[in-house]
Amino acid sequence: MNPGFTFTPERAATSAGEVDAVFYFILVVTGLFALGVWVALIYFAVRYRRRSEHDRPREIEGSLLLELAWTLIPLGLMMTMFVWGAKVYFHLNRPPDDAMTVTVVAKRWMWKLQHPTGQREINELHVPLGRAVRLVMTSEDAIHSFFVPAFRIKKDVVPGRYNVAWFRATKLGTYHLFCAEYCGTEHARMGGRIVVMEPGAYQAWLAAGPQPESPIAAGEKLFAELNCVTCHRPDSAVRGPVLTGVFGHPVRLASGETVIADDAYLRESIVNPAAKIVAGYQPVMPTFQGQVSEEQLIALVAYLRSLVAPAQAVPATVTSAGRAAARGGEAGR
Amino acid sequence: MSTEVATPVESLPPLPPAHPAESYLSRGWDLRSWLLTKDHKRIGILYLVSITLFFAIGSFYAAVVRWNLLVPNGQISADAYNKSFTAHGVVMVFLFLIPSIPATLGNFLIPLMIGARDLAFPRINLLSWYLFIVGGGLTLYALFTGGLDTGWTFYTPYSTVFAQSNVEVAAIGIFIAGFSSILTGLNFIVTIHKMRAPGMTWFRLPLFVWAHYATAIIQVLGTPVVAITILLVALERIFHFGFFDPNRGGDPILFQHLFWFYSHPAVYIMILPSMGVISELVCAFSRKRIFGYSFIAMSSLAIAAIGFLVWAHHMFVTGMAVYSAMVFSLLTYLVAVPSAIKTFNWTATLYKGSVQWDTPMIYVFCFIGLFLIGGLTGLFLGNLGTDVHLTDTYFVVAHFHYIMVGGAIMGYLGGLHFWWPKITGRKYVESWGKVSSLLIFVGFNLTFFPQFLLGYLGMPRRYHVYPDEFQVLNVLSSAGATILGFGYLFPFSYLFHSFFRGEPAGPNPWGAIGLEWTTPSPPPTQNFEEIPVVTTEPYDYPNMGEE
Numbered sequence: 001m002n003p004g005f006t007f008t009p010e011r012a013a014t015s016a017g018e019v020d021a022v023f024y025f026i027l028v029v030t031g032l033f034a035l036g037v038w039v040a041l042i043y044f045a046v047r048y049r050r051r052s053e054h055d056r057p058r059e060i061e062g063s064l065l066l067e068l069a070w071t072l073i074p075l076g077l078m079m080t081m082f083v084w085g086a087k088v089y090f091h092l093n094r095p096p097d098d099a100m101t102v103t104v105v106a107k108r109w110m111w112k113l114q115h116p117t118g119q120r121e122i123n124e125l126h127v128p129l130g131r132a133v134r135l136v137m138t139s140e141d142a143i144h145s146f147f148v149p150a151f152r153i154k155k156d157v158v159p160g161r162y163n164v165a166w167f168r169a170t171k172l173g174t175y176h177l178f179c180a181e182y183c184g185t186e187h188a189r190m191g192g193r194i195v196v197m198e199p200g201a202y203q204a205w206l207a208a209g210p211q212p213e214s215p216i217a218a219g220e221k222l223f224a225e226l227n228c229v230t231c232h233r234p235d236s237a238v239r240g241p242v243l244t245g246v247f248g249h250p251v252r253l254a255s256g257e258t259v260i261a262d263d264a265y266l267r268e269s270i271v272n273p274a275a276k277i278v279a280g281y282q283p284v285m286p287t288f289q290g291q292v293s294e295e296q297l298i299a300l301v302a303y304l305r306s307l308v309a310p311a312q313a314v315p316a317t318v319t320s321a322g323r324a325a326a327r328g329g330e331a332g333r
Numbered sequence: 334m335s336t337e338v339a340t341p342v343e344s345l346p347p348l349p350p351a352h353p354a355e356s357y358l359s360r361g362w363d364l365r366s367w368l369l370t371k372d373h374k375r376i377g378i379l380y381l382v383s384i385t386l387f388f389a390i391g392s393f394y395a396a397v398v399r400w401n402l403l404v405p406n407g408q409i410s411a412d413a414y415n416k417s418f419t420a421h422g423v424v425m426v427f428l429f430l431i432p433s434i435p436a437t438l439g440n441f442l443i444p445l446m447i448g449a450r451d452l453a454f455p456r457i458n459l460l461s462w463y464l465f466i467v468g469g470g471l472t473l474y475a476l477f478t479g480g481l482d483t484g485w486t487f488y489t490p491y492s493t494v495f496a497q498s499n500v501e502v503a504a505i506g507i508f509i510a511g512f513s514s515i516l517t518g519l520n521f522i523v524t525i526h527k528m529r530a531p532g533m534t535w536f537r538l539p540l541f542v543w544a545h546y547a548t549a550i551i552q553v554l555g556t557p558v559v560a561i562t563i564l565l566v567a568l569e570r571i572f573h574f575g576f577f578d579p580n581r582g583g584d585p586i587l588f589q590h591l592f593w594f595y596s597h598p599a600v601y602i603m604i605l606p607s608m609g610v611i612s613e614l615v616c617a618f619s620r621k622r623i624f625g626y627s628f629i630a631m632s633s634l635a636i637a638a639i640g641f642l643v644w645a646h647h648m649f650v651t652g653m654a655v656y657s658a659m660v661f662s663l664l665t666y667l668v669a670v671p672s673a674i675k676t677f678n679w680t681a682t683l684y685k686g687s688v689q690w691d692t693p694m695i696y697v698f699c700f701i702g703l704f705l706i707g708g709l710t711g712l713f714l715g716n717l718g719t720d721v722h723l724t725d726t727y728f729v730v731a732h733f734h735y736i737m738v739g740g741a742i743m744g745y746l747g748g749l750h751f752w753w754p755k756i757t758g759r760k761y762v763e764s765w766g767k768v769s770s771l772l773i774f775v776g777f778n779l780t781f782f783p784q785f786l787l788g789y790l791g792m793p794r795r796y797h798v799y800p801d802e803f804q805v806l807n808v809l810s811s812a813g814a815t816i817l818g819f820g821y822l823f824p825f826s827y828l829f830h831s832f833f834r835g836e837p838a839g840p841n842p843w844g845a846i847g848l849e850w851t852t853p854s855p856p857p858t859q860n861f862e863e864i865p866v867v868t869t870e871p872y873d874y875p876n877m878g879e880e
Binding site for chain 1: 411412415482484488490491494495496579580582584585586619620621622624625626628649650651652655658659662663666669670673674676677678680681683684685686687688689690698701702705706709710712713715716717718719720721722724725726786789790791793794795796797798799800802804805874875876877
């Protein structure tokens with residue numbers, strides 16, 4: 001009646017093993033503690049059961065030594081759990097540099113996914129075995145959450161933000177994709193599957209369908225169509241900042257702050273240009289809120305990411321290398 | 334294993350003369366004498382009746398949820414299911430658990446325990462009940478007419494932009510009910526500071542009072558935050574302000590910070606009073622002084638203080654900065670320590686005691702055993718590595734039910750049974766108490782233990798349909814819920830029955846220590862003829878004179 005019933009979820013990515021190791025460590029430690037307290041509780045309750053109404057147990061003073069012991073020993077064990085868990089979390093939040101980027105746009109109640117080569121899928125994602133996959137995710141409406149139990153990864157997909165998750169699949173097969181953040185009526189049906197394929201089979205699968213534009217090419221086309229190019233080009237730097245090489249680098253704002261031009265900053269500058277004005281420019285750019293879809297925004301950002309200035313190495317990940325660059329830059333000045 | 338217990342042998346005695354001549358109950362039963370009362374004991378009873386009603390409504394919705402989940406494809410529509418789990422959460426959290434022990438037992442007992450004639454502000458006490466009823470009534474109105482489908486957490490922007498249900502009315506209802514909680518807390522703080530009997534020093538206070546003091550601080554400091562937050566949701570819906578709407582420059586995650594800033598400490602509003610009850614019961618039924626009095630008292634305050642600094646552990650997968658997640662995880666582990674201290678001290682209190690297995694004590698065993706699981710599974714969720722997988726799954730559902738039902742409700746039932754003879758002047762039938770506590774224990778574990786496995790397997794919460802492989806565990810859980818439901822019916826029936834037909838209890842049927850047991854049962858309106866003078870330490874069981 002219930003095919004596939006098990007007590008433990010499948011382990012199909014590198015992250016699954018890392019998370020499970022912490023899980024079982026906590027399980028063993030807490031299990032022993034629970035057992036200890038239960039045994040003591042039952043033993044005391046039975047051994048010292050009231051035998052006569054006239055029982056008057058002798059006074060027992062508290063014990064500072066005991067109090068210290070059962071404060072410090074659990075504290076020590078818990079600190080071990082904390083450090084180990086923090087290490088795993090850190091790793092879960094730092095995609096490796098060689099990861100391929102899949103973009104995810106969630107809307108009620110479906111997942112729209114796009115491969116770096118431009119192929120689109122809905123509620124299904126084909127990925128190659130052994131390759132790190134970085135997910136850049138945003139939502140068109142409510143908050144959703146991208147959850148693959150077999151990989152032990154989950155990340156909320158928040159409107160107005162790009163959240164990042166990553167995994168490296170280690171086992172061929174098909175795995176559940178769930179929406180884990182309640183998003184309305186059909187929340188429970190907002191699911192899908194992740195299909196892990198041999199790298200060769202994945203390439204064949206990519207080649208099988210019609211060959212779409214890559215997000216970068218689509219973004220370049222949009223950049224022209226939306227007339228972004230009239231203000232943002234090297235010879236018109238009076239009206240808008242030059243965007244070549246901006247990605248991943250610090251930007252001085254009119255307010256005096258410095259921010260890193262990451263995905264979220266670029267997106268915000270398109271839909272809400274007045275939020276952060278670059279130092280030396282006037283707030284003359286119109287908003288594109290409502291005129292470009294989340295998919296188009298992703299294409300535009302992908303294009304901007306690709307604009308590398310000559311002889312300039314673009315950091316692979318904004319979050320780590322970009323911040324390091326910012327710190328270096330500030331120190332240098 | 335059999336849960337059968339010998340049927341009661343003692344037959345009910347002929348009806349005794351009603352309650353002692355001068356009790357708070359003998360003042361009459363006309364509506365006016367209840368609805369305009371300023372007596373903390375009567376207001377406690379008003380709360381008891383109201384929250385019992387809310388509990389029944391909340392349980393009904395739980396039954397709908399469990400019935401739907403018997404089959405993978407669900408039995409009711411997605412919309413009906415979403416409204417049911419929302420109604421269950423809203424009613425149980427805001428209208429049952431938060432007021433449960435403080436507003437009933439706390440209201441009734443705090444003045445009696447510290448040797449006062451009433452709370453500091455009797456009129457405000459009555460006002461708080463009226464606010465509770467108006468807020469609760471509005472919330473029910475929202476649930477019954479159109480319903481609410483946001484989940485009890487009201488997450489934005491779903492609740493502010495997309496939900497088509499009765500969000501505004503429910504939000505205003507919860508807003509009003511919140512003030513009832515603030516006023517109760519305020520009343521307790523002032524009462525405990527200013528109205529203790531001569532000789533009732535801080536460190537002679539019963540731990541029940543300490544626990545309520547810590548609870549009251551959270552109520553007064555935390556509730557205004559959630560009240561404002563919920564109000565912002567209503568305002569955003571009505572006037573389209575855009576606090577939480579990214580398309581208007583707002584931030585949906587800001588809502589979660591504001592919401593959990595209260596709603597995590599709110600968990601301690603639910604559990605601390607229960608811990609207070611357990612401390613009283615452990616002493617009374619083992620005839621021992623509490624082991625580590627000051628450690629238990631101070632751990633309540635530590636929980637109240639650190640509990641305010643852990644809220645973002647509900648948000649580890651929202652994309653928050655990795656380093657702030659680490660700080661919140663660390664603080665979460667620290668808040669676990671005082672709970673552990675309490676558990677060890679309660680257990681140690683039994684050592685070389687004289688342990689009596691009456692119904693309230695059986696609830697103590699249930700509490701310690703179940704709260705332990707609830708607390709320890711919190712270590713999986715406070716952990717950054719494992720929380721990523723477990724959050725928003727049934728693991729979380731199981732965890733907080735072990736805390737709120739296994740902890741808070743077991744404590745509530747234990748306390749209700751312990752002080753029932755004081756409140757009503759009557760005894761219930763002990764064997765019925767034992768049978769039902771066993772049913773509740775078995776039903777509870779069967780309901781919620783499978784949910785830990787479901788969560789680890791990856792079943793998300795708030796799903797009205799699910800993949801086939803999760804059915805076995807869901808059926809087990811629903812079967813357990815059926816047993817649990819019957820278990821709850823028993824105390825309701827036999828306590829109600831005993832109120833009219835129970836044996837007279839006498840002032841101190843358990844041989845317990847505490848000022849409340851020095852008064853007649855039920856206590857007179859003025860509580861004490863003369864304000865007592867306290868000369869002994871709390872829980873002085875070893876030196877209790879034999880009668």
